[in-house]
Amino acid sequence: MTVLGSRALNRATLARQLLLDRAGMPVLGAVAHLCGLQAQEPQEPFVGLWSRLRGFDPGDLSDLLTGRRVVRTHLMRRTVHLLTADDVLAWRSRHDAMLRQRVLGNYRRDLEGVDLEELAAAGRAVLADGEPRSMGELARAVAGRWPAPGPRALGEMLVAALVPMAQLPPRGLWRTRAGVRNAPLAAWLGREIDPPAPEGSDPVGAELVRRYLAAFGPAASADLRAWCGLAGLPAAVAAVREELVAFRDERGRELLDLPDAPRPDPGTPAPVRFLPAFDNAILGYHDRGRIIDDAHRGLSVAGARVVLVDGRAAATWSVDAGAVVVTPLRGFSRAERAAVAEEGRDLASFLSDGESGDVRVAPREG
Template sequence: MTVLDSRALNRATLARQLLLERADMTPSDAVSHLCGLQAQEPQEPFTGLWSRLRGFDPAALDGLLTGRTVVRTHLMRRTVHLVTAADVLAWRARHEPMLRQRVLGTYRRELDGVDLGELASAARAVTSDGEPRTMTEIAAALAGRWPAPGRRALGEMVVAALVPMVQTPPRGLWRVKAGVRNTPLAHWLRREPAPPAPDGTDPVGAALVRRYLAAFGPAASADLRAWCGLAGLPAAVAAVRGELIAFRDERGRELLDLPDAPRPDPATPAPVRFLPAFDNAVLGYHDRGRIIDDGHRGLSVEGARVVLVEGRVRATWTVDAGTVAVSPLRGLTRAERAAVVEEGGSLASFLSGGESDGVRVTEG
């Protein structure tokens, strides 16, 4: 079986994630291809798409959100993602057991004795008019019947798990600061999420395997689970295994992939790319060594924005008074520094509408 080293996996990841070269793709198609974008920080998806798409216009993503083609919702790993309306309608029921268990993992003691079916029914009644509400407002409407759990536990369970919700605009629009207000997914999209398959099969799981590999492969089953948070996927993997090809990584793990997916020559040069906080190019794997050194792995869960140099995380970045400030994690060569300054300057101009003071790179 062919062994793929970390460089080969890195270049495959960059290609699938649209980071090896910017794509001529619409924002909607990009969100779909990437299986959603991590979006708990509402402005970060704009940087994620700018780094991936040629000529990206933030107004296009705003239009998708206000036009209800793309939504903000709790989904993979119970985190807020930007996903297409088609995907959330297809995937939401498959994720619901995981969403419930993850909320219970935080609030099990507070929610002990609460009938979650009754809570879900009451929450649907409270939100049936479609009026966008804060989580606090939803919890307050339920607290008279369930006073013991506390409003945070009630609100989290309802909004993140029991009732499929979307976070309504202006939350998530370009350069807009707005709090989270929730409305039922079915009301926002005027369609109910697809129910689970009645025959015990898992077509959604099988589709997730294919879609994940298209955007993240080659990858191990543990990587797939780390990305979506779902249990019970071995059967879905087994169902599509005949469509896939297999490799090994240098640790001996089996890696699965789509036969015709891009696997560039490992010698392919990789451009500098600036990634937003919690980007799935880093978070979407159990083994993140293909893109970030183990010693810096903590950055991926701390919300650090990172810079890829030759395809790997080599710096972090922030914005300070209109300047993109880059802090290398190790020394940069003269050529690397020049490439970081060039790409960082373009990012600064994008973020500021052309009124930036540019980029500053500290000594690494």
Template sequence: MTVLGTRALNRATLARQMLLDRAGLPALDAVAHLCGLQAQEPQEPFVGLWSRLRAFDPAELSDLLVRRSVVRTHLMRRTVHLLTADDVLAWRPRHDAMLRQRVLGTYRRELTGVDLDELAAAGLAVMADGQARSMAEIARAVADRWPEPGTRPLGEMLVAALIPMVQMPPRGVWRTKGGVRNTLLSTWLGRDVVPSPPNGADPAGAALVRRYLAAYGPAATADVRAWSGLAGLPAAVASIRAELVTFRDERGRELLDLPDAPRPDPDTPAPVRYLPAFDNALLGYDDRTRIVDDAHRGLSVAGMRVVLADGRVAATWTVESGAVTVTPLRAFSRAERAEVAEQGQALASFLSDGESDEVRISA
């Protein structure tokens, strides 16, 4: 079985994530291809798409959110993602059990004795009037019946697990601040989720695996699990295994992939790219060594924004008063330093609407 080295996997990831060459896609198609963007920090998806798309206009993504073509909701790993409406409707039932278990993992003691089906019914009754509410408001509306857990556990379970909801604009609109106001997914989209088939088949799981490999592969089943948070995917993988090709990584893990997906030459030059907090390219794997050294792995879960040089995490970056500040994690070559500065200036101009293009690179 062919062994794919770390550099080969890196270039495949960059190609699938549109980080090797910026793509000329509409924002909606890019969000779909990426299987959504992690978005608990509301403005970060704009940087993620700026780094991936040619001539990206942030107003395009804001318009998609307002027109309900994309939505903000809890899904993969129980984190807030920006996803297409079609994907949320198809994928949400497949994530229901995981979402419940993850909230229970945090609040099991507080929610002991609470019948979750009854809690869900009570929450739906509250939201049936179509009004948008904060998590705290939803929790307080049912707290008379369940006073012991407290509003935070009740709210988390209702909003992040039991009831498919979306976070309404202006939350997530470009350069707009807004608190989280939730409404029913079915109310917001005028459509309901796609129910799972009763015969035990898992078409949603199989579709997830295919879509994941298109955007992240080649990858091990542990990587699919780490990205999605779903443990019950072996049957889905087995159902499509005949469609896939297999490799090994340098650790001996089996890697799955789509036959015709891009796997560039490992020596393909990789441009400097600025990634937002919690970017897909870092969090989409169990083994992240294809893109970040083990010594810096913690950056991917700490919400640090990172700079890729030669395809790997080489620096962190921040922005303040329109200026981008880069803190290297290793020494840059002269050419790398020039490209980091050039891309940083372009990012500063994007974030400040052309009012600034200042970039500072720490020694």
């Protein structure tokens, strides 16, 4: 079986994630191809798409949100993602059990004795008037029936698990600060969520395997589960296995992939790319070593924005008074520093609506 080294996996990941060459596809197609974008920080998806698409116009994404073709919702790993309306309606039922279990993992003691079906029914009754509500407002509206758990536990269970919700605009629009207002997903999109599959079948799981590999492969089953948080996926993998090709990584793990998906030559040059906080190019794997060194793995879950140099996390970045500030994690060659500065200026210009951008490369950390 062919062994794929770390550099080969890195270049495959960059290609699938549209980070090797900026793509010319429309914004909706990119969101679909990427299986959604991590979006708990509302402005971060704009940077993620700017780094991936040629001529990205942030207004296009805002228009998709207000036009209800893209939606913000809790899904993979119970985190807020930006997904196409078609995908979230098709995938949401498959995530129900995982979402409940993840909320219970935080609030099991608080929610002991609460009938979750009754709680869901009470939440839907409150929302039946069509008014969007914050999590706190929804929790307070039902708290009289369940006074013991406290509003936080009730609210998170309702919003993140029991009642499929959309976070409504203006939350998530370009250059807009707004609190979270929730409405039932089906009401917001004007379409019902696809029902669960019959017992013994898992067409959504099989489709998630294919879609994940298209955007993240080659990958191990553990990577797939780390991305979505779902149980029961080995059966879905087995159902499509004959469609796939297999490799091994340098640790001996089996990696699966779509046969015709891009696997660039490991020597393919990789441009500098600025990634937003919590980007799935890093978080979408159990083994994140294909992009970020183990010594810096903690950055990926701490909300640090990273800079890829030669395809790997080589710096963090932030914005200070309109300037993009880059803090290296290792030494840069003169050519690398120049490439980071050029891409950083372009990013600063994007963030300032086309005005001349400034970039500062700080001394190396440590």
